[in-house]
Amino acid sequence: MTVPVILFSLVGLGLFYFQNLLLFPQVRLRLVGLFLFYVGLRPSFSLAFSLAVVLGILQDSFATTPFGLHLGAALLLVGMARFCRRRLLLQKIGPLIIASLAALTLQEMGVMLILMLLGLRPLALSDLASLRSLEILATAALAPLMATLVIGLENFLSRHGWHTSRSMPQE
Amino acid sequence: MRPRFRFRASLIITATLLLIISLLSLSLKRSPILEKVEGMVVSLTAPGLHGLRYVGRSLSGVWEGYFYLVGVQKENAALRQRLQEYEQKELRYQEAQHTLARLESLLSLKKQVALPVTGARVIAYDPSLWSRCALLDQGEDHGVKRGQPVLSAGGIVGRILEVYPHYSKVMLIVDRNSGADAMVQRTRVRGILQGKGANRCSLGYVPKSADVKAGDLVLASGLGGVFPKGQVFGKISGANKKTPGVFQEIEVTPVVDLSALEEVVVVKVVNLAATP
Numbered sequence: 141m142t143v144p145v146i147l148f149s150l151v152g153l154g155l156f157y158f159q160n161l162l163l164f165p166q167v168r169l170r171l172v173g174l175f176l177f178y179v180g181l182r183p184s185f186s187l188a189f190s191l192a193v194v195l196g197i198l199q200d201s202f203a204t205t206p207f208g209l210h211l212g213a214a215l216l217l218v219g220m221a222r223f224c225r226r227r228l229l230l231q232k233i234g235p236l237i238i239a240s241l242a243a244l245t246l247q248e249m250g251v252m253l254i255l256m257l258l259g260l261r262p263l264a265l266s267d268l269a270s271l272r273s274l275e276i277l278a279t280a281a282l283a284p285l286m287a288t289l290v291i292g293l294e295n296f297l298s299r300h301g302w303h304t305s306r307s308m309p310q311e
Numbered sequence: 312m313r314p315r316f317r318f319r320a321s322l323i324i325t326a327t328l329l330l331i332i333s334l335l336s337l338s339l340k341r342s343p344i345l346e347k348v349e350g351m352v353v354s355l356t357a358p359g360l361h362g363l364r365y366v367g368r369s370l371s372g373v374w375e376g377y378f379y380l381v382g383v384q385k386e387n388a389a390l391r392q393r394l395q396e397y398e399q400k401e402l403r404y405q406e407a408q409h410t411l412a413r414l415e416s417l418l419s420l421k422k423q424v425a426l427p428v429t430g431a432r433v434i435a436y437d438p439s440l441w442s443r444c445a446l447l448d449q450g451e452d453h454g455v456k457r458g459q460p461v462l463s464a465g466g467i468v469g470r471i472l473e474v475y476p477h478y479s480k481v482m483l484i485v486d487r488n489s490g491a492d493a494m495v496q497r498t499r500v501r502g503i504l505q506g507k508g509a510n511r512c513s514l515g516y517v518p519k520s521a522d523v524k525a526g527d528l529v530l531a532s533g534l535g536g537v538f539p540k541g542q543v544f545g546k547i548s549g550a551n552k553k554t555p556g557v558f559q560e561i562e563v564t565p566v567v568d569l570s571a572l573e574e575v576v577v578v579k580v581v582n583l584a585a586t587p
Contacts, residue, residue, distance in 0.1 A: 153356065156438065161363055164436040165443075165570045172438075189323075201352035202435060204442040204472055204482050207345045208334030215327050251441060258335065260488065272440065 143302045145190045148179060151293060152195045160202075170244055170279045171286075172199065173217055177243050178283075178290040180221025192218045206258060213251050217243055233284050241280035248272065350475040357446060357478050360435050372402070416464035417576055426539065428576040429453060431461075434478075443486040443508060444469075445572060450477040458537065460578045465567040466543035467531060468575050479577075483569050484544060485512055492535045493544055495521075496528040502561070504529060504544050510569060512545060514561040519552045521559070529563050539578065 155171045163169060172195050180188040196211030203210060220243040297303065338345050417430060431453075435446040449455050451474045461468040461481045469489065473480040482489055489506035493514060502517040514529060527547045533540025545565040552559045 153359070156356075157360055157363055160360055160435050160438065161367060164438070168440050197348070197352055198356060199438045201349040201356075202438050202444075202446065202480075204437065204444040204480065204486055204488065205439070206335050207338035207349060208331050209441065210439065211334065212331040215331065219324075219327075254335075255441065258339065 141184075141186060141190075144184070144187055144297055145194075147297065148187060148191050148293060149194045151175070151289070152191060153198065156195070156198060168275055169282070170247075170276065171282070173214070173244060173247060174240055174279050174282060174286045175290070176214055176217045177221045177240050178286045180218040181225050182290060182294065185222065188218045188221065189215075205255070206260075209251065209254060212254060213247050216250050217247050220246060233287070236287060237280050237283045240283050240286075241276065244276045244279060248276065346473065349473065353446070353475050353478055353480075357435060360446075361448065364434060413464065413574055417574060420462060420464055420576060427579040428462075429455070429579060431455075431479075431575050431577055433572040433575065440508065442488070443483040443506065443569070444472065445481050445483065445569075447479045447481055447575065447577070448477070449577060450475050450479050452476055454579055455479045455577055456579070459580065460538045460542075461575050462539075462542060462578065463567050463572060463575045466545065466565065467538055468567055468569065468572065470537055471577065481575075484565060485510055485569060491538055491544070492532045493529050494532040495523055495547070496530050498522045498527070501532055501534075504563060507562075510565065511548075512563040512565065514547070514563050515558065517559055517561055518557060519559045523547060523550050523559065523561060525549055528566075 152172055152175055155175055159169065159171055176188070176192055176195060179191050182188070192214035193211065196214035199210035199214070200207045224239045224243070334345070420428075429449055431447040431449040433445045434448050437444045447455075447461070455471060455474055457471055457474050459471045461470060467484055469481045469483040469486070471479050472482040483506070484491070484504065485506040485508060487506050487508050489504075489512075491504050492501065493504035494501045495514075495517075498521065500517055500521040500523060502514040504512050504514055507513050514523075517523060525547050529544045529547060531538035531540055531542045531544060538544075543566050545563040545567075547561055548564040549562040550559055551561075554560045
């Protein structure tokens with residue numbers, strides 16, 4: 141399990157670098173979040189959990205929000221992915237996009253709730269709501285690319301003898 | 312199997328919730344362990360960003376200076392060679408001119424501030440919209456300390472929030488947790504400048520009777536000892552007196568484009584109030 145965690149973490153770090161170098165601070169697509177969601181949909185829970193911890197801590201370290209906020213948001217995404225995996229039949233790309241859209245929206249709302257509970261002033265819902273919605277929509281539209289990336293990584297690992305899950309075969 | 316699975320799932324959810332709550336409460340108490348973890352992660356990952364940014368700049372230099380001229384090369388090899396040289400010189404000259412202009416303005420700022428300062432480059436931005444900060448390439452080893460103000464040629468950028476050995480994190484004035492004593496230049500009316508996220512601030516606690524209008528400059532009052540007195544925060548972009556309560560709602564737009572910062576200066580004094 142160590143090699144898959146390291147490889148997936150490096151890809152997550154790559155996405156983080158890509159966003160920081162090319163998109164931030166003007167555009168904030170949730171590429172890392174989407175990546176986590178798709179890893180969460182795959183059979184291995186331990187891989188998704190470990191990846192959420194690594195990427196959550198990475199994002200927390202670069203932000204001024206209380207440490208643990210991004211970690212919680214990342215684990216929330218994995219939780220939602222596991223729920224979708226068990227309850228919904230996510231085989232086609234349409235339902236996948238809708239599921240990731242719902243997960244990213246719920247994550248955003250969850251974070252706002254945590255910030256409010258912590259007594260930190262969250263942005264008003266009206267504030268930038270359209271921009272945020274657009275960003276979430278654009279992120280969800282990248283679902284096919286992200287699904288291909290995650291499956292490609294799994295195939296790469298299995299070709300070299302490493303499996304992300306021992307209990308279940310590749311989907 | 313089913314009850315066992317349910318038990319396992321509940322256990323994982325409970326443990327995760329406990330972990331997150333503990334981390335959040337430790338973070339709110341500014342736990343040194345968490346700060347060390349943060350510092351370690353930044354120290355491990357920021358050099359990659361730093362390096363990639365450098366490679367990106369070099370590649371874009373190569374792209375602009377060479378590949379862009381491929382069409383001209385086909386027309387006349389010798390002429391193209393000379394043209395390419397001149398183009399590259401021109402680009403370098405223009406870049407040098409831009410850098411000179413930026414550094415000159417930073418130098419004049421340094422003289423204007425009349426306090427010990429150090430230059431720094433912005434190498435990364437905050438990964439989320441939930442806060443607004445930037446990572447600088449100057450840290451504890453360069454004498455940067457928590458609480459020091461960060462300025463750019465246009466005005467105030469923010470203040471140092473976290474310091475790591477080679478890097479530091481600056482909380483921008485538009486961060487929702489940022490607050491500073493400020494005054495309107497024209498009428499000397501004072502208020503509290505608070506970040507509103509995105510690229511805006513608000514000037515709070517200004518009575519409705521106060522004379523404030525769009526276009527007025529908002530400066531640091533010097534009270535609180537964080538930002539040097541007279542440095543510019545931003546311009547008033549709107550004042551609304553038709554609000555409930557005794558205070559008016561004033562929106563301030565920073566004069567500095569906080570989304571396109573390159574070089575900044577860190578004032579190496581933590582408490583300006585204590586400085587003679």
